[in-house]
Amino acid sequence: MQRVAIVGDRPAALSTAERLIRAGLCVDLYCERPAPFGLLRRFAGLSGAESVGEPCPKGTTPRLRLIGNVRVGDGQDADINHSDLNQLSASGDRHLVLLELMARGVAITTWEGLCHLTDDVEDWAAVTAQAQRAPVCF
Numbered sequence: 265m266q267r268v269a270i271v272g273d274r275p276a277a278l279s280t281a282e283r284l285i286r287a288g289l290c291v292d293l294y295c296e297r298p299a300p301f302g303l304l305r306r307f308a309g310l311s312g313a314e315s316v317g318e319p320c321p322k323g324t325t326p327r328l329r330l331i332g333n334v335r336v337g338d339g340q341d342a343d344i345n346h347s348d349l350n351q352l353s354a355s356g357d358r359h360l361v362l363l364e365l366m367a368r369g370v371a372i373t374t375w376e377g378l379c380h381l382t383d384d385v386e387d388w389a390a391v392t393a394q395a396q397r398a399p400v401c402f
Contacts, residue, residue, distance in 0.1 A: 267292060269353055271336045271346075273300035275389040285327045292353070292361070298332040298373040326376035333373045334365060343370045 266289050270277050273295035281291045293300070335343045344365060352361045365372050 266290065267353070269294060269349065271295075271349075273297060281328065290327050290329070292329045292331060294331050294334050294336050294349070296333070296335050299330070299375070300332075328377055330375040331362065331365070331372055332375075333371055343368060 268284055268289050269292045270281050270284075271294045273293065277293070277295075278300065281293055284291050335341055336346065336349060338345050344361075348364070349361065352364055362372065362374065
């Protein structure tokens with residue numbers, strides 16, 4: 265199954281990820297935050313009937329994989345640059361990028377899920393706007 269990498273977690277990235285998943289592709293979502301607003305709530309069973317309630321069965325490939333707490337870019341503060349990400353992703357081994365990030369000492373967060381296609385497209389701008397009104401505790 266073909267896997268696509270999306271760097272970022274804003275509404276456009278999440279909407280694109282959802283559309284690619286609906287088209288039958290697998291998506292790796294790389295973001296600087298440990299968990300994008302609304303993503304885990306929608307797909308981890310916390311929003312009721314809209315979400316996946318059971319873990320993926322054995323032998324299946326998750327269609328969505330979040331790799332959080334990772335800065336992708338070419339600057340000094342980047343954890344991995346675009347070239348390295350492309351080379352590691354092109355190998356076909358979906359675990360190779362994670363192993364490389366861990367070897368570099370990056371404290372990544374991961375989440376896999378969404379084994380079944382969704383029937384509806386989420387309005388990620390509305391989800392983000394609603395999530396930003398919630399208090400954040402550090």
